[in-house]
Amino acid sequence: MAIKRFTAESWEDALRQVREEFGDSAVILQSKSFKEGGVMGVGQRSIVEVTASNDPEVMRQSETSKSISQSAEGGEQDYSRLLQKAYAIQSAKAKEAEDSRATSQRRSPATNTGSGLVSLSPKTRKDESETEKIASLLADVSELKALVAHLAKGREQSTLSDATPQLSALYSRLIEEDLSEENAREVIVGVNRLLSGAELDSEELIERAAERVISEAIPIAESIEVRSGATSVVAMIGPTGVGKTTTLSKLAANLMLKDHRAVGFITIDTYRLGATEQLRTLAGVLDVPMRVVMSPGEIRSTIRELDDRDIIFIDTAGRSHRDRMKMNELKTFLDAAAPQEVHLCVSATTHPRHLESVLDHFGSLAVDRLVLTKLDEAASFGPVFDVVKSAGLPLSYLTVGQDIPDDIERANGMRLARLMLGRESIEQ
Numbered sequence: 428m429a430i431k432r433f434t435a436e437s438w439e440d441a442l443r444q445v446r447e448e449f450g451d452s453a454v455i456l457q458s459k460s461f462k463e464g465g466v467m468g469v470g471q472r473s474i475v476e477v478t479a480s481n482d483p484e485v486m487r488q489s490e491t492s493k494s495i496s497q498s499a500e501g502g503e504q505d506y507s508r509l510l511q512k513a514y515a516i517q518s519a520k521a522k523e524a525e526d527s528r529a530t531s532q533r534r535s536p537a538t539n540t541g542s543g544l545v546s547l548s549p550k551t552r553k554d555e556s557e558t559e560k561i562a563s564l565l566a567d568v569s570e571l572k573a574l575v576a577h578l579a580k581g582r583e584q585s586t587l588s589d590a591t592p593q594l595s596a597l598y599s600r601l602i603e604e605d606l607s608e609e610n611a612r613e614v615i616v617g618v619n620r621l622l623s624g625a626e627l628d629s630e631e632l633i634e635r636a637a638e639r640v641i642s643e644a645i646p647i648a649e650s651i652e653v654r655s656g657a658t659s660v661v662a663m664i665g666p667t668g669v670g671k672t673t674t675l676s677k678l679a680a681n682l683m684l685k686d687h688r689a690v691g692f693i694t695i696d697t698y699r700l701g702a703t704e705q706l707r708t709l710a711g712v713l714d715v716p717m718r719v720v721m722s723p724g725e726i727r728s729t730i731r732e733l734d735d736r737d738i739i740f741i742d743t744a745g746r747s748h749r750d751r752m753k754m755n756e757l758k759t760f761l762d763a764a765a766p767q768e769v770h771l772c773v774s775a776t777t778h779p780r781h782l783e784s785v786l787d788h789f790g791s792l793a794v795d796r797l798v799l800t801k802l803d804e805a806a807s808f809g810p811v812f813d814v815v816k817s818a819g820l821p822l823s824y825l826t827v828g829q830d831i832p833d834d835i836e837r838a839n840g841m842r843l844a845r846l847m848l849g850r851e852s853i854e855q
Contacts (some may be wrong), residue, residue, distance in 0.1 A: 430480045441477040449481035503798045591627045593759045606809030642840030648821035661742040665772035670800040675740050676709045680832030691736035692717040696744035723763035770796040775805040782814045796823040808847040
């Protein structure tokens with residue numbers, strides 16, 4: 428085959444595969460890296476993919492096309508060319524090592540010295556040579572990664588240094604909104620790609636482009652699914668004090684009063700009497716069944732008991748994500764309940780570093796949606812964007828106050844973008 432794609436968990440391994448398949452004359456046509464598996468960044472694997480060829484015609488065409496399409500794909504092309512350089516360095520060093528070993532073997536044939544020292548076996552010499560090659564390759568690729576990072580940062584800095592006053596003002600506003608520098612730069616680069624020429628002097632066009640860049644970076648989940656002829660089980664989990672029970676109450680009330688759905692409650696929060704009583708009071712007002720479950724073995728039978736409901740909400744106790752025993756207990760309950768949706772509630776008022784820790788620790792619980800609570804209490808919206816973007820989970824709902832059932836909204840990327848840019852307020 429003239430062209431082949433190689434995948435591995437590291438650049439080193441991918442280049443080794445290329446060399447084994449095509450030899451020293453191979454040309455790297457394309458390269459990229461991505462992550463797969465896991466939840467919210469937990470358990471993900473980094474995968475690299477390299478496309479290479481040893482076909483003379485393909486190699487000639489590759490050389491001819493190097494100067495084409497340098498704008499939108501410049502970064503990827505730079506990376507592939509640098510990877511080609513690293514591959515060439517590795518191949519040259521490998522060949523040099525082979526030649527050196529062959530010369531050494533011709534000049535110094537293996538002999539027994541008579542002093543108890545013996546020459547290394549061919550297999551041992553080969554193993555040592557392979558180890559040296561790998562060490563050399565690691566150094567080369569490490570140098571390559573640093574160079575690519577430098578180029579990428581250089582492109583971003585170039586965009587910022589060449590920015591119009593309006594674009595520079597946008598960057599300053601994003602930083603003032605506590606957006607991370609990395610994400611602020613990405614927004615500016617994105618705006619710069621969408622607009623050109625005199626458009627970059629228009630504050631209105633820049634803000635509209637920024638809205639688009641920010642909103643498109645936020646994954647949005649569908650509404651809670653109501654299944655035809657089957658009950659949907661929805662679990663709400665999260666740390667202590669983020670407003671899980673209140674959020675659940677708002678969702679249930681809206682589904683009943685606006686969508687006319689039959690709802691049921693199960694609570695496994697036996698630690699806080701107040702939470703159980705809050706849910707019991709709401710169940711009485713809405714005239715819906717509520718059950719308190721004490722053990723994982725009881726939860727399946729309780730779900731079957733409520734199978735005439737369209738949706739069953741499971742309320743859980745707030746857990747410290749650092750309490751391994753409580754987290755394992757929650758996992759046991761969720762495994763037994765087998766909910767169709769698991770919404771992780773996090774407060775927009777939580778410090779970003781703490782939020783990242785929460786996301787990592789709750790990632791083992793098969794979470795598939797994110798709910799942002801207390802958005803009305805957030806001092807700034809930049810950290811909200813940082814967390815949602817890094818979580819990699821679709822955002823399902825936003826809570827914007829304490830009133831039941833009113834203060835909850837379907838997640839909307841444009842809404843968050845406009846909040847962050849100061850073009851909207853929570854009250855709107």
